[in-house]
Amino acid sequence: MKALRWHGARDLRLDEVPDPPEPRPHEAVVEVSWCGVCGTDLHEYLEGPHMIRTGPHPLTGAAPPLALGHEFSGSVLALGSEVPGIAVGDRVAADPVWRCGVCYWCARGEYHICPRSGSVGLASPGAFAERVTVPLAGLTRLPDNVSDEMGALAEPLAVGLHAVTRAGVRPGDNVLVVGGGPIGVAVVLAARVAGAAGLYVSEPLAGRREMLGALGVTEAFDPRTADVRREVFLRTGRIGPDAVIDATGVAALAGQAVATVRRGGRVVLAGVGHGKAEIDMGQLVFYERSVLGTLGYRFDIPRVIGLMSAGRLDASALLTGRFPLDGGVGVFEGLAADRARHLKVLLTPKGL
Ligand SMILES: [Zn+2]
């Protein structure tokens, strides 16, 4: 079968590889319909390895070269064990997180922070391929009214839903989202589902602010020309937002988020950041603010699919491009040259 494999930084190749083997008891094999390009994938492409291990992954044993891709939908080809409610041939989305299943965190249901965890497409061959092996426990059947394209968007939306859950957003809250890229838009959509009354976004790109306006956010500010902290403060009865959710991962913005959230409010860092952030301790302690990290999701993908099926979550604004897997190398090159042109791009091995 064809697979778009990572061989090293700036070295993606459309390779001919063997089909996945028969699934083991905790695995399933899925025939891929669509798979989204994530910021993580671009990061690996541009300057990896980051999440990819150069040697065998401690849990899966997989090593590069391997296919990227962890945001996908498809249909079940083979099940390693029986699963209630899922049969061969069913259309599915999948939680791509491999977990050990026995550690302290897995036992608590916090499999997303299992020390040995890893994702399909980073810790094992991914879904930029015709077929992919996935964790059996992660399968969710797609209802008839959720398309394969929308099913592939469930994973990034789950990241937004988990961040909003971490932020404790309640009906009527005011929320500021920093960054209107794919994660920011997923957070916006999830915050609205959670009942946010005031939904503010800080985003420097005019095109993205326009799109956010069309999505119905309360107001989208350009942080280069507006004092976002003050503008949101004035629009929230001189209180400030209940939650600030950073979707940029830019270390310099963390301290600003702390200074912006209301007294007693929560800052959630959802962007993938690495550097050191400077936070004024007085801003935290004297105003009893909280700063939390958020990683991926846990059990959020089925919730997203339920919301989509119920008509409560329309993810179509995220989807800005569809391409055949055959042209995948060019798609990555294009995104690397101009990330702002797209929010979420999907690739399909089935042809358009
Ligand atoms: Zn992702």
Ligand SMILES: [Zn+2]
């Ligand atoms: Zn574990």
